[in-house]
Amino acid sequence: MLAFVVRRLLVALSVAFTVSVVSFMLLHLSGDLATSIAGPEATAEQVEDIRKQFGLDQPIVMQYLHWLWDALHFDFGRSYYFQDTVMGLIGERLPITLTLGGIALAVATLIAIPLGVLAAIKQDTWIDRLALLIAVIGQAMPSFWFGLALIVIFAVNLHWLPAGGNATWQHFILPAIALGYYATPAMMRLTRTGMLEVLGSDYIRTARAKGLNERTVIFKHALRNAVIPVVALMAVELGFMLGGSVVIESVFSLKGLGQLAWDAIARNDYPVVQAVVLIIAVFYIALTFLADVINAMLDPRLRVR
Amino acid sequence: MSVLLDVKNLQVDLPTANGMLHAVRGIDFQVNRGEMLCIVGESGCGKSMTSMALMGLLPKRAQCTAERMAFDGTDLLTLSKKERNQIRGMRMSMIFQEPMTSLNPSYTLGNQLCEGILKHKKISRSEARERAIYLLERAGVPYAAERLEQYPHQLSGGLRQRVMIAMALMCEPDLIIADEPTTALDVTIQAQILRLIRELQQEFGTAVIFITHDLGVVARIADWVAVMYAGQVVETASARQLFSSPVHPYTQGLLNCIPVPGRTAPGSHLQAIPGVVPSLVGELQGCAFRNRCDRASTECTRSQPQLISVDGGQHQVRCPVMTQQWQEAV
Numbered sequence: 001m002l003a004f005v006v007r008r009l010l011v012a013l014s015v016a017f018t019v020s021v022v023s024f025m026l027l028h029l030s031g032d033l034a035t036s037i038a039g040p041e042a043t044a045e046q047v048e049d050i051r052k053q054f055g056l057d058q059p060i061v062m063q064y065l066h067w068l069w070d071a072l073h074f075d076f077g078r079s080y081y082f083q084d085t086v087m088g089l090i091g092e093r094l095p096i097t098l099t100l101g102g103i104a105l106a107v108a109t110l111i112a113i114p115l116g117v118l119a120a121i122k123q124d125t126w127i128d129r130l131a132l133l134i135a136v137i138g139q140a141m142p143s144f145w146f147g148l149a150l151i152v153i154f155a156v157n158l159h160w161l162p163a164g165g166n167a168t169w170q171h172f173i174l175p176a177i178a179l180g181y182y183a184t185p186a187m188m189r190l191t192r193t194g195m196l197e198v199l200g201s202d203y204i205r206t207a208r209a210k211g212l213n214e215r216t217v218i219f220k221h222a223l224r225n226a227v228i229p230v231v232a233l234m235a236v237e238l239g240f241m242l243g244g245s246v247v248i249e250s251v252f253s254l255k256g257l258g259q260l261a262w263d264a265i266a267r268n269d270y271p272v273v274q275a276v277v278l279i280i281a282v283f284y285i286a287l288t289f290l291a292d293v294i295n296a297m298l299d300p301r302l303r304v305r
Numbered sequence: 306m307s308v309l310l311d312v313k314n315l316q317v318d319l320p321t322a323n324g325m326l327h328a329v330r331g332i333d334f335q336v337n338r339g340e341m342l343c344i345v346g347e348s349g350c351g352k353s354m355t356s357m358a359l360m361g362l363l364p365k366r367a368q369c370t371a372e373r374m375a376f377d378g379t380d381l382l383t384l385s386k387k388e389r390n391q392i393r394g395m396r397m398s399m400i401f402q403e404p405m406t407s408l409n410p411s412y413t414l415g416n417q418l419c420e421g422i423l424k425h426k427k428i429s430r431s432e433a434r435e436r437a438i439y440l441l442e443r444a445g446v447p448y449a450a451e452r453l454e455q456y457p458h459q460l461s462g463g464l465r466q467r468v469m470i471a472m473a474l475m476c477e478p479d480l481i482i483a484d485e486p487t488t489a490l491d492v493t494i495q496a497q498i499l500r501l502i503r504e505l506q507q508e509f510g511t512a513v514i515f516i517t518h519d520l521g522v523v524a525r526i527a528d529w530v531a532v533m534y535a536g537q538v539v540e541t542a543s544a545r546q547l548f549s550s551p552v553h554p555y556t557q558g559l560l561n562c563i564p565v566p567g568r569t570a571p572g573s574h575l576q577a578i579p580g581v582v583p584s585l586v587g588e589l590q591g592c593a594f595r596n597r598c599d600r601a602s603t604e605c606t607r608s609q610p611q612l613i614s615v616d617g618g619q620h621q622v623r624c625p626v627m628t629q630q631w632q633e634a635v
Contacts, residue, residue, distance in 0.1 A: 201406065202401060202403050202406040202407045203406065203407055203408055203409040203410070205362055205401065205407070206399075206401065206407045206408065206409070206417075206469075206472075207409065208362055208393075209360055209362060209393060209394060209398065209399045209401075210393070210394035210398070210420065210421035210424070210472075211389075211390040211391065211392070211393040211394025211395055211421065211424065211425065212390070212394070212420065212421070212424060213387075213390060213424075214386075216420075216424075220412075221409050221412075224411050225409070225410065225411055298411060299410060299411050300410070300411065300456040300458070301410055301456070301458045
């Protein structure tokens, strides 16, 4: 198991390194940075000044190493647009996004897995059809629309929960439901399919032949094996929620990482874009690593690979 | 010897897109305590469905009826799910055909060996482990104690089948149903597993229903034999009677298929029964075997033959033509 973890960790680190190179290079591929920072009105001298000031005249490898060294010390430089360090901006936004993503994933898991198990056990009954309907609606309904519907119902009409902002934990409930519901269908379907496959397997027949009660058969013998692909999907979904929650964040006026990235891209605020890309990628890698470790704990066969 | 399992007119039907598939068409048999009954037949003759019906492991859509399915005097069909679970695994257990997939990949062997007995009997965890180690050793698994911490993927197919056998014996059942337990194994391992099942059966006095398509296996281990064809028992007899004087054309055909050293001429073609098994969807008209039988006459198409005794005793055959011939010859 330890060897497995070390191996996976090495893979994760090499992926992180690759991502850092790519995120660094992407911006340099998008044109001459000095010119775009200086703006269309700038003279050639001003552009040269900016090039020197930001170290853009050095060889690209040096620029990368310099940037990486600073990044490892959580120094991503200053934002071109906001009067703040990049780290300061991210430090402000990241907790909001993490809170939102975490609650959303919890919501999605708590709906998707029980519903998927139930749909599989009650295959081809009305419960199964209802679960499928919920999944189809979830997949078909745009998340911003669902978010707005939640605001109209629970904030505007019922006054149960606030409509936007991030002052208290209650502010996170509606956006987390909107975001979590979006991730539910894929997880639910995967749980259902996995359960159906496992319930038809020979070892479930063995478990039944032992005279175990249905609860043990389903929760001990079936679910553990069925949930393995779902764990991997959860990591992907959470990664997606961290990076792609920009729509939900703007609907609920949450100033999270997604919105920061959106603003930064719109304003050519390169240090911020680089930092956000890198941080989201590192989270993604960490989540994948975590999912691998959880799966190895669930299934001993994965430990040897 | 007392009767442990008494089955009368067992039928298993499966609805399919083309109509009702009658997988088991009214079979009767009895198993005495401590005896080995072999059910022989080719693929699709209903032998596996019979074993699943006995264990209550039929697929949900299957319909199972029987006049009687009494296990030690208790009618299995009238039991509630909970009562059935108390017998299943505890007093009757099963060894399956596919040792590679019949163990849960995510739990240790110790966990899987012990969970049944921990559920059924008042026994401590360490006592259960001791019994598991003892039975693994008896089943020929080396390093039994260490194996308890291992996972199925760390064992070969032969070893996994030995684990399955040990698992089936954990609760000291009265009856073990072994559904082609050696089919998925290579030949040398097959022979070892057969010997093991026979030895353990005699040592523990367990009754065994052994399901196979291999008459060679039957000859080695059976006390009683039931030959199945198209969902029916076509001949049943003690192993000695069946091999010395097979009566049903199907049984004779099966025996002719086996080359015998010394008797089968070198270089001669191996025998085979021509034709294919009839479709089990819908009702059968007349004798199910008549299309493949070289002695079939118009009489065979008219009515369904019944199982009748050929020797006035327990050797029964579902073929009036051959029964008459046999009796005249005697």
